Amino acid sequence: AQKVTQAQTEISVVEKEDVTLDCVYETRDTTYYLFWYKQPPSGELVFLIRRNSFDEQNEISGRYSWNFQKSTSSFNFTITASQVVDSAVYFCALSEARTITGGGNKLTFGTGTQLKVEL
């Protein structure tokens, strides 16, 4: 069964600090997709990134970067020079290809990491 673990329940940093959110996943599939979503205090879920299991290239988008390592089953997310507006709950999620081809689009979410960025 697929599983996503976000061991950090809550992280507090001071503005301009770098912060890394950890995500570890379990799957028996060789083909899968990983996602990060952001949930700001307003409550909506905002898609940040999608990565497939065959693409281990790290990605940078502005102040955001993602480090995908299949060897350790991790897909970590780093915010550089954090800002107060980054305060949110961040979710890592996994979708296995076999559940998709079997007729679904099932996302398994981690329990989320609450990030608080203070002045």
Added chain:
Amino acid sequence: NAGVTQTPKFQVLKTGQSMTLQCAQDMNHEYMSWYRQDPGMGLRLIHYSVGAGITDQGEVPNGYNVSRSTTEDFPLRLLSAAPSQTSVYFCASTQGGLLEQYFGPGTRLTVT
């Protein structure tokens, strides 16, 4: 495009009452899903649909029914509300199973 819309935003029910949470999307997405979000548990899949007329159960389907008569709409029915169903409910849609899902704003449901 309005994206994914959900109504109502807030709802309070008494134990045993039934109700329907509405979800609609205007992006012509084939795939739609319902999740519930509980503190400390992330989001869990209740039911999903891969197209009009096709639905299936997710991780926590008990106490909920769904149907998909059109591509646009995917209502979630609570048959007999229980306090354990107090949660925030999110509807989501996606064009394909491998793509990112777009979420609605959520419905906060309290069952007393």
